[in-house]
Amino acid sequence: MKKFTKLTSAVVPLNIENIDTDQIIPARFLKATTREGFGENLFRDWRYNGDNAPKPEFVMNNPTYGGKVLVAGKNFGCGSSREHAAWAIQDAGFDAVISSFFADIFKGNALNNGLLPIQVSDDFLAQIFQAVDSNPKSALEVDLENQTVTIVETGEKESFDINPYKKSCLINGYDDIDFILNQKQLIEEFEQAR
Amino acid sequence: MSKTLVEKIWDAHVVKSEEGFPDILYIDTHLIHEVTSPQAFDGLRKRGLPVFRPKQTVATADHNVPTLNQLLPIKEELSRYQVDMLTKNCAEFGIELYGLGHPFQGIVHVIGPELGITLPGKTMVCGDSHTSTHGAFGAIAFGIGTSQVEQVFATQCLLQSKPKTMKIEVNGELGKGVGAKDIILYIIAQISAAGGTGYFIEYAGSAIESLSMEARMTICNMSIEMGARGGLIAPDQTTFDYIKGREFAPAGEEWDKALAYWKTLYSDADAKFDSLLTFNAADIAPMITYGTNPGMGMGIQEHIPATAAQPETEKVSYKKALDYMGFDDDSSLIGKPVDYVFIGSCTNSRIEDLREVAQFVKDKRKADNVNVWIVPGSKQVEQQAKNEGLDKIFEAAGFQLREPGCSACLGMNEDKIPAGKYCVSTSNRNFEGRQGQNARTLLASPLTAAAAAVTGKITDVREMLEEVEG
Numbered sequence: 111m112k113k114f115t116k117l118t119s120a121v122v123p124l125n126i127e128n129i130d131t132d133q134i135i136p137a138r139f140l141k142a143t144t145r146e147g148f149g150e151n152l153f154r155d156w157r158y159n160g161d162n163a164p165k166p167e168f169v170m171n172n173p174t175y176g177g178k179v180l181v182a183g184k185n186f187g188c189g190s191s192r193e194h195a196a197w198a199i200q201d202a203g204f205d206a207v208i209s210s211f212f213a214d215i216f217k218g219n220a221l222n223n224g225l226l227p228i229q230v231s232d233d234f235l236a237q238i239f240q241a242v243d244s245n246p247k248s249a250l251e252v253d254l255e256n257q258t259v260t261i262v263e264t265g266e267k268e269s270f271d272i273n274p275y276k277k278s279c280l281i282n283g284y285d286d287i288d289f290i291l292n293q294k295q296l297i298e299e300f301e302q303a304r
Numbered sequence: 305m306s307k308t309l310v311e312k313i314w315d316a317h318v319v320k321s322e323e324g325f326p327d328i329l330y331i332d333t334h335l336i337h338e339v340t341s342p343q344a345f346d347g348l349r350k351r352g353l354p355v356f357r358p359k360q361t362v363a364t365a366d367h368n369v370p371t372l373n374q375l376l377p378i379k380e381e382l383s384r385y386q387v388d389m390l391t392k393n394c395a396e397f398g399i400e401l402y403g404l405g406h407p408f409q410g411i412v413h414v415i416g417p418e419l420g421i422t423l424p425g426k427t428m429v430c431g432d433s434h435t436s437t438h439g440a441f442g443a444i445a446f447g448i449g450t451s452q453v454e455q456v457f458a459t460q461c462l463l464q465s466k467p468k469t470m471k472i473e474v475n476g477e478l479g480k481g482v483g484a485k486d487i488i489l490y491i492i493a494q495i496s497a498a499g500g501t502g503y504f505i506e507y508a509g510s511a512i513e514s515l516s517m518e519a520r521m522t523i524c525n526m527s528i529e530m531g532a533r534g535g536l537i538a539p540d541q542t543t544f545d546y547i548k549g550r551e552f553a554p555a556g557e558e559w560d561k562a563l564a565y566w567k568t569l570y571s572d573a574d575a576k577f578d579s580l581l582t583f584n585a586a587d588i589a590p591m592i593t594y595g596t597n598p599g600m601g602m603g604i605q606e607h608i609p610a611t612a613a614q615p616e617t618e619k620v621s622y623k624k625a626l627d628y629m630g631f632d633d634d635s636s637l638i639g640k641p642v643d644y645v646f647i648g649s650c651t652n653s654r655i656e657d658l659r660e661v662a663q664f665v666k667d668k669r670k671a672d673n674v675n676v677w678i679v680p681g682s683k684q685v686e687q688q689a690k691n692e693g694l695d696k697i698f699e700a701a702g703f704q705l706r707e708p709g710c711s712a713c714l715g716m717n718e719d720k721i722p723a724g725k726y727c728v729s730t731s732n733r734n735f736e737g738r739q740g741q742n743a744r745t746l747l748a749s750p751l752t753a754a755a756a757a758v759t760g761k762i763t764d765v766r767e768m769l770e771e772v773e774g
C-alpha cells in the first residue's frame with residue numbers, strides 16, 4: 111500500500127454536499143476487473159457532456175485549479191460501497207480528501223488504499239473554500255504524523271482525528287491483510303472453540 | 305452486564321480485542337458478486353493465498369446481468385467478461401456460485417434470506433452496501449469494500465471498530481396504503497441521508513414487530529441510505545417461521561439448538577443505546593422522493609420544501625438537486641406525468657412485493673405513457689410468481705415481467721432509464737444518474753409505483769384503494 115507522511119499542495123475545491131459514490135464513479139464504469147484506470151472516469155457525468163466533451167464549468171476542467179488534495183462538501187462518499195470510488199480519486203492523482211464529514215465505508219476504503227480522508231470542522235472547511243476562492247493557488251499542508259492541516263497562506267491550522275492503528279498503517283504502508291494474516295492461529299483457535 | 309442485540313452478536317464474534325486497534329471480527333458468511341470481487345481475487349493471487357474458508361462463501365451474478373434472454377450469452381462484452389471472471393474465480397478458489405441459469409440465482413440480498421443462508425446471530429458481509437438487508441433476521445450484516453473482501457477471503461475475519469448503536473422505535477398502526485418502504489423513506493427524510501453515520505441501528509416498536517420478514521428486509525435494506533453501517537431487528541416467531549424448512553436452514557436437532565440460541569438474541573431491557581429515536585406509525589403517509597438523495601422525501605400530498613428554507617451551507621446542493629429533477633420550490637408532485645415505473649431491486653423485489661402489486665393491478669391496465677418493468681429479485685421469486693399466476697395479471701396489465709437481477713436499480717446493465725425521463729422506482733437510490741445518465745428517479749413503495757403505472761402520473765394510492773373498496 112502507498113505510504114503517506116506529509117504533503118503540501120494546492121487543492122481542487124468541490125463545494126457540493128452529499129457527493130455519493132455514483133457521482134464519483136458511475137456504475138457503468140465498474141466493469142473493469144483491475145484497480146487501475148478509473149481516474150479517467152472520476153466524476154464522469156459532472157466532468158464531461160454526453161458527447162465526451164469536457165464541461166468547462168467543472169472544476170477539474172479548469173486549469174486554474176490543480177493539486178493532490180480534493181476538498182469537498184459535507185457527507186462525502188455516501189451511497190454504494192464501491193472501492194472503485196477511492197481508486198478513481200487516487201488514480202486521478204489525489205493523495206488526500208478533505209471534508210467536514212465522510213460516509214463510513216468510503217472512509218474505510220480510502221484508508222485501505224493509502225488515500226487519506228481528513229475530517230475537519232464545518233468552519234475550517236469553509237475557511238479552506240474561502241482561501242481557495244480568493245487565491246486558487248492556495249496551498250494546504252497535511253502532516254499525518256502531527257495530525258494537522260494548515261492553510262499555508264494564512265497559517266490557519268486544525269488538527270484531525272485518525273485511528274492510531276490506521277495512522278501507523280499509512281505511515282508504514284502496511285495494510286490490514288498484512289496485519290490480520292499474522293493472527294491466523296488465533297482465528298483457527300476461535301473457530302475450534304465455538 | 306446488560307447488552308444490546310448488536311453487542312451480543314458482536315462480542316460472540318470477536319477473535320481478538322486490543323486497546324488502540326480495531327477488533328478482529330469473525331465473519332460467518334461472506335456473499336460475493338461479480339462487480340466488487342475480481343480485484344480481491346487478484347490480490348489473493350498476488351499474495352499466493354487460497355480462500356481461507358470457501359464453504360462460508362457464496363457467490364451470485366446480479367449487477368451486470370441482462371434481465372431478458374438470460375440463457376443467451378451476455379451481449380455487452382465487458383459485462384460478459386466480468387461475469388465469466390466470477391465463474392472462473394469461483395471454480396479456481398472452490399466457491400459455490402449461483403450464476404445465470406442456476407435455479408438459485410438472483411440479487412445477492414434476496415437469495416441469502418430465501419435460501420436460509422441468512423440466519424439470526426450471524427455476522428455477514430458482502431462487497432455491497434445493501435448487505436444491511438440481512439439484519440432483518442437479527443444478524444450483524446454490513447457492506448464492505450474490495451480490500452475488505454480480500455481480507456475476508458484470506459482470513460474469514462475483518463478488522464472493525466465496534467459501532468455505536470442507535471435504536472429507532474416505530475409504534476402504533478400504519479394507515480391504509482402505507483407500507484415498510486414508506487416507514488423507511490419517512491425515517492430517512494426525518495433524520496437525513498447522513499443521520500445514521502457511524503451507527504448500527506436496531507429497529508423496534510410495535511409497528512416493526514407486526515411486519516412480515518419481507519417488509520423487515522425492506523426497512524433494514526435502506527439503513528445505509530442514512531449512512532448507518534447496518535440495521536437489524538430482533539428475531540421473533542415471524543423470523544423463525546420464515547426460516548424453517550428453507551434450503552440451507554438448520555434442521556432436526558440442529559434446528560432446536562439454533563432456535564434456543566436465537567431466542568436469546570434481543571437487547572436487554574436496560575441495555576444502553578448511544579442514540580434513541582421514536583416515531584409514530586400513524587404520522588406516516590405514502591412517501592415519494594423529489595431530490596437526488598434518499599433523504600429528500602416527503603408525504604405524497606406535501607409540497608417540495610423551498611430552497612430558501614434550507615440551511616445556508618446546503619442551499620447550493622439543494623437547488624442543484626431540484627434543477628436536476630426539473631422540479632420547482634413549493635410545488636406538489638401529485639398529477640406529475642411519469643415515463644417509467646420500475647418495480648424491483650433488493651429493496652422491493654420479493655414475492656410479497658409482487659403479490660401486493662398484482663393484487664392492486666388485477667383487472668386494471670397501465671397508462672399508455674408509461675413503460676412498466678417488474679424485475680423479480682431471484683429465480684425462485686420469478687418461479688413462485690408464475691406458480692401463483694401473477695405473471696398473467698402483469699401481462700394483462702401491460703407490465704413487463706423480466707428475469708432476475710439488479711436491473712434498473714443502478715444503470716450498469718442494459719436496463720437504463722433514458723436521459724431526462726421520470727421513473728417511479730421501488731429501488732433505494734435516487735442519486736443523479738443512478739438509473740442511467742440524467743435519468744430522474746422518484747423513490748416510492750411498490751403500491752405507489754403501481755398506482756403511477758396505472759394512472760401514468762404521481763398518484764396518492766390511498767384514493768385508489770378507497771375506490772376499490774367503494
Ligand code: SF4
Pocket residue numbers: 366367411412413432434649650651709710713714731732
Ligand atoms: S438491487 Fe440495486 S442496491 Fe440492490 S444489490 Fe443490486 S444494485 Fe445494489
